[in-house]
Amino acid sequence: MENEKSKKKLDIKRITSAILGLPLVIIVLTFGNKYLVDIFLAIVACISMQEYFNAISKESKPIRWLGYLACISIAFIHFLPEKIPSSILENLIMLIIPTLLLILFSIIVVTNMKINFKDISYTLFGIIYIISCIGFMAKIRGLENGVLLIWYAIISAWASDTFAYFIGKKYGKHKFSKVSPKKSIEGCIAGVIGAVIVALIYTFAINEINSLDYSYIYIIIMTIILSIIGQIGDFAASSIKRYVDVKDYSNLIPGHGGMLDRIDSLMFLSPFAYVFLTII
Secondary structure: OHHHHHHHHHHHHHHHHHHHHHHHHHHHHHHOOHHHHHHHHHHHHHHHHHHHHHHHOOOOOOOHHHHHHHHHHHHHHHHOOOOOOHHHHHHHHHOHHHHHHHHHHHHHHHOOOOOOHHHHHHHHHHHHHHHHHHHHHHHHHOOOOHHHHHHHHHHHHHHHHHHHHHHHHHHOOOEOOOOOOOOEHHHHHHHHHHHHHHHHHHHHHHHHHHOOOOOHHHHHHHHHHHHHHHHHHHHHHHHHHHHHOOOOOOOOEOOOEOHHHHHHHHHHHHHHHHHHHHHO
16 A cells, blocks of 8 residues: 555656656757757756766766766757868767777876776766767757657657556556566557657647648658667666666656656667658
8 A cells, every 4th residue: 555655656756747847848949049959958968977977986987077078069069060071070070989088098097097997988888878869869959840850759758658657557567678677568569659649649730730741651660660769778778777776867857766767768769860850
């Protein structure tokens, strides 16, 4: 009985947090220009990086300043001149990882091995994991009709999470993986179906309101793939938490945990969503 009450309280917290937080996300992504969105996403990245560093600090000494600096760089994505020759831009992109490696190994040398290979490995992973994924959300918002398209990524992640949680909680009987014991096969399937339904309703609405002609078949295929990728992203975040033995990344969002707990699936699917949405 006590356990049932605590579960109901958790559900109320989840719903309340979503109701209070969603308007802010809608306002920023709908009415903010691309520069404001980039700044918003940079803040989200900094919070996520802080949570990640706090979690792995049990296992290593992450180079925090470099991680935060990488987060701040998201705010300047659309400050790059649009007419940079593609060859120069490609070279700059290819140099990002080697430059990070150069900095990280230089830190090992300068600190006389007080910072070691394990420390820089965890730091580099965090930067790649958080920055590259959140950065693609900024790229999606910067597309033509990006103010509409970005919601496909959000729907694929959050609608999937919502349906998977509530359907899995009520009907889930077959556990999916030890990585996240509470998740069920039934919940995962419900997450995909729920995301597709919401995406189709959204597509119908924007097609009618904005005189667009987005293909429903394409949306179904895209949403199924993105929902599956997002759920893998959720498992990925859970595997990190299990490794460092933490339940949630933080208690920032009541009922959800930390920022990383809330956006883990969205982060993971955003690069793939960008590719799909540039084709649409």
